[in-house]
Amino acid sequence: MIMYNLLVMKDAVLNATFGALADPTRRAILARLANGEASVMELAEPFDMSQPAISKHLKVLERAGLVVRGQDAQRRPRKLNPRPLADAQGWIETYRKQWEAAFARLDELLEELKTEKLKTEKKEGKRKKR
Amino acid sequence: MTENIKNITVTITTPSDREAVVTREFNAPAALVFEAVTQADLIKRWYGASGSLDSCESDPRVGGSWRFAFTVGGKQMAKYGVYNEIDAPRRFVRTERFEGWDEYEALLTVELVERNGKTTMTQSFLFPTQELRDAVMKTGLTPAGMSTFYERLDTLLASL
Numbered sequence: 001m002i003m004y005n006l007l008v009m010k011d012a013v014l015n016a017t018f019g020a021l022a023d024p025t026r027r028a029i030l031a032r033l034a035n036g037e038a039s040v041m042e043l044a045e046p047f048d049m050s051q052p053a054i055s056k057h058l059k060v061l062e063r064a065g066l067v068v069r070g071q072d073a074q075r076r077p078r079k080l081n082p083r084p085l086a087d088a089q090g091w092i093e094t095y096r097k098q099w100e101a102a103f104a105r106l107d108e109l110l111e112e113l114k115t116e117k118l119k120t121e122k123k124e125g126k127r128k129k130r
Numbered sequence: 131m132t133e134n135i136k137n138i139t140v141t142i143t144t145p146s147d148r149e150a151v152v153t154r155e156f157n158a159p160a161a162l163v164f165e166a167v168t169q170a171d172l173i174k175r176w177y178g179a180s181g182s183l184d185s186c187e188s189d190p191r192v193g194g195s196w197r198f199a200f201t202v203g204g205k206q207m208a209k210y211g212v213y214n215e216i217d218a219p220r221r222f223v224r225t226e227r228f229e230g231w232d233e234y235e236a237l238l239t240v241e242l243v244e245r246n247g248k249t250t251m252t253q254s255f256l257f258p259t260q261e262l263r264d265a266v267m268k269t270g271l272t273p274a275g276m277s278t279f280y281e282r283l284d285t286l287l288a289s290l
Contacts, residue, residue: 092267094267095150095268096140099140100139102176102177103140103156105175105177106156106167107156110156110158110166113165113166114162
């Protein structure tokens, strides 16, 4: 149960991440912030959107933990927080790696089985000739 | 020999909210792959880390049961279920439950396609909810995945 609850908690975080990434404007904001922090005004500029509209998107990004506020109290710049993004990618990658490891062992077994089969066939072949 | 094989060989896709699909090609005919994934004595030789299964039972007939038992972090656990469909060496469908994690439930469909002596195996896991699918993908629910998970859980609990 502990395990399940912890995973459910983690899920909520991941769902927020994926939800935040579903919108093209929010992805563009993240791309812009990847180049360095920016104020709401600076972020609104290239999008042809009002500051309140941009603020709304920023709120979603902040809730998902993707964007955090910088130090400057006057400008209130926003900064990218890459941690949740790494989690979302790491999630599938961890699962994939486990299968890689399991299947590497299955490869070895299949090679052994092929060799065993070849040996039996050779024996049977000799028997048939006689 | 394995150094020549490129690192990424497994493809993971999520065609719907409740599915996880694992695809991989094997350098062996389908009949052999089918045996390796359905016969108990062979499953034991590759599933989980070497020798990590405490016991392995598998009766690949319609209505036949299967059970893989293993110990993780001192805790005994087991995956088990029933084969619903068998069409050797092309396809089988089985149910999956988990002793030690009651919420776990899945329907696994395995399909094998052979071409030029090589076989592509597609494992489709269908879960009752998206939450469960996501949780499973994070642990993998293999003995190796579970140990990693428990190590992480221990570290986390120690830090609280």
